Amino acid sequence: NAGVTQTPKFRILKIGQSMTLQCTQDMNHNYMYWYRQDPGMGLKLIYYSVGAGITDKGEVPNGYNVSRSTTEDFPLRLELAAPSQTSVYFCATRSGQGQVHNSPLHFGNGTRLTVT
C-alpha cells in the first residue's frame, strides 16, 4: 500500500498561473481532506469530501476548487495563483467506517508551493 500520495512535492508558480495539486489514495477511504500549513502555523482546512461526488468547504476555501469523481482521487485546483497561497498543502484521508475515533487521519507528505 502506498497510502496517500501527493504530487508534485515542490512547485513554483507565477502570480496568475493555475495548477492542480494531485492526491490519490489506495486505502479505499471515504473521507478526504485538503489542508494548508503556513510557515509556523497550524493546519487550515480548505475543502473536504465524505465520498465520491460529495465535496464541502472548509475554513479557507476561497481561491481553490476541488472535485471527487472517484474514491481514490481528490485533486485541488488553484485557478489564479496569489502570493497568499504560498504554503505547504497536505492531503489527508480517513476511513469513515466503523468507530470514527479509531479512524485517524492519514497524511500525505505534502506539496510545497511558492507563488512569486
Place this chain on the structure above:
Amino acid sequence: GEDVEQSLFLSVREGDSSVINCTYTDSSSTYLYWYKQEPGAGLQLLTYIFSNMDMKQDQRLTVLLNKKDKHLSLRIADTQTGDSAIYFCAGGSASKIIFGSGTRLSIRP
C-alpha cells in the same frame, strides 16, 4: 465557527514532564486528538479522547479533558530528545477535523 487554540512554544528539560494545553470552542466536538509533526513530515496521530471521557493514559502520554472549560491537555512523562516536534490539538465530528496552530516542543539537555 470552530476554533482550536494552543500556545506556540514550550521548552522542557530532558527527563521532565511536558504539558501541552489546548482550548476549543465547539462543544459538539465528538472526538479530540493530539497529532505530532516532525520536521519536513506530515502529521501522525499520537492519541485521541472521546468527548465523554475525562482522562486517557497511553504509556508516557496522558490526555486530560475538561469539558466544562473546553480545555484539553497532553502530558508527556520523562520527555526525551525524540519528543522534539510540533504537537497539534484537533477536534471535530465524523466528517470534519479542525486543527490548532501547534505547540513547538523543544528539549533542553
